[in-house]
Amino acid sequence: MTADPSAAFHDHDHAACAATALSRAEAICADAGVRLTPVRRRALEILLEEHRALGAYDVLEKLAADGFGKQPPVAYRALDFLVEQGLAHRIRRLNAFTACTTPGDAHAPVFLICSTCDAVAEAPGAAVRDALDGAAESIGFAVTRASVEAVGLCPACREATS
């Protein structure tokens, strides 16, 4: 059940898409022996509502509306947890967070950010990562973490523009 990486840019059964991600998240947490507590779970649900990236304060606002704490650390802690567990990613270019669409898979994600509709997709990044490792290794640099973030036009917006 490898997800379509471009789903973010197409109509799809998103309720199912989010539900799958959520149940995978539960399995992953159980497996790792960590707790997907109510705030954390709710934060993930919030990120899963759309294929976009949300700022910590956006998430915080929704969490607060649901009766959770109103202070920044509430959101940052939940989000940090999700990122640590590989259930969400931080998009540095946007100072924002997005739910991982393929949690559990080892992956070197490449983010594609549509500048028109703000959708964010996670493309398979193995080839990019290989190229990066090659470039780094050639000058003796050992990569431990990398972020690859591209801004551009998604298929739908591309069509609309043409």
Add this chain to the structure above:
Amino acid sequence: MTADPSAAFHDHDHAACAATALSRAEAICADAGVRLTPVRRRALEILLEEHRALGAYDVLEKLAADGFGKQPPVAYRALDFLVEQGLAHRIRRLNAFTACTTPGDAHAPVFLICSTCDAVAEAPGAAVRDALDGAAESIGFAVTRASVEAVGLCPACREATS
């Protein structure tokens, strides 16, 4: 005179390295018909002092010490100008800026950031960019801008750790 991309991680004649970058910057600005004013030039010199990335407020502090304005826009404007002209790059992962080591060359830079000594190098990113374009194109996404930033260990720090 293609610069060694790994110079940032090695001992080298850095005075010459910085002087070259500065004179290339002057040529580029003259060529583009834009003005490398005193603040802008000084900001570039500050970035060129080390192969590291500096936050806007770090640059601002040094500019202020040299008699320029003391308010954030002073630094941000100078830095934005340098980035626009391709004389500096913004490292989003660090919320910081670094001087371009090969200004003028069309380049799709890949940044290598040493987590131990904070040095930042700019590696040739053509291969990475090709892989990225391929991944994006396969799902119909057209990349307009990309940032590739890797954190890891530079050759020197790698050796020190082993």
Add this chain to the structure above:
DNA sequence: AACGCGCATGTAATATCATAACGTTCCGGG
């Protein structure tokens, strides 16, 4: 049961990064 401990949660306060809005100066073209 009582205790001690780790972890999750909450709050207040503060730090860090970035931009908006506006006035002044400088300088080249009409």
Add this chain to the structure above:
DNA sequence: CCCGGAACGTTATGATATTACATGCGCGTT
């Protein structure tokens, strides 16, 4: 000379992120 745009400066504010500390809860030990 006068105008207009670009650069620079300031004040104020907005947006993002962290530090420090208090409280409550589950859980194994005594």
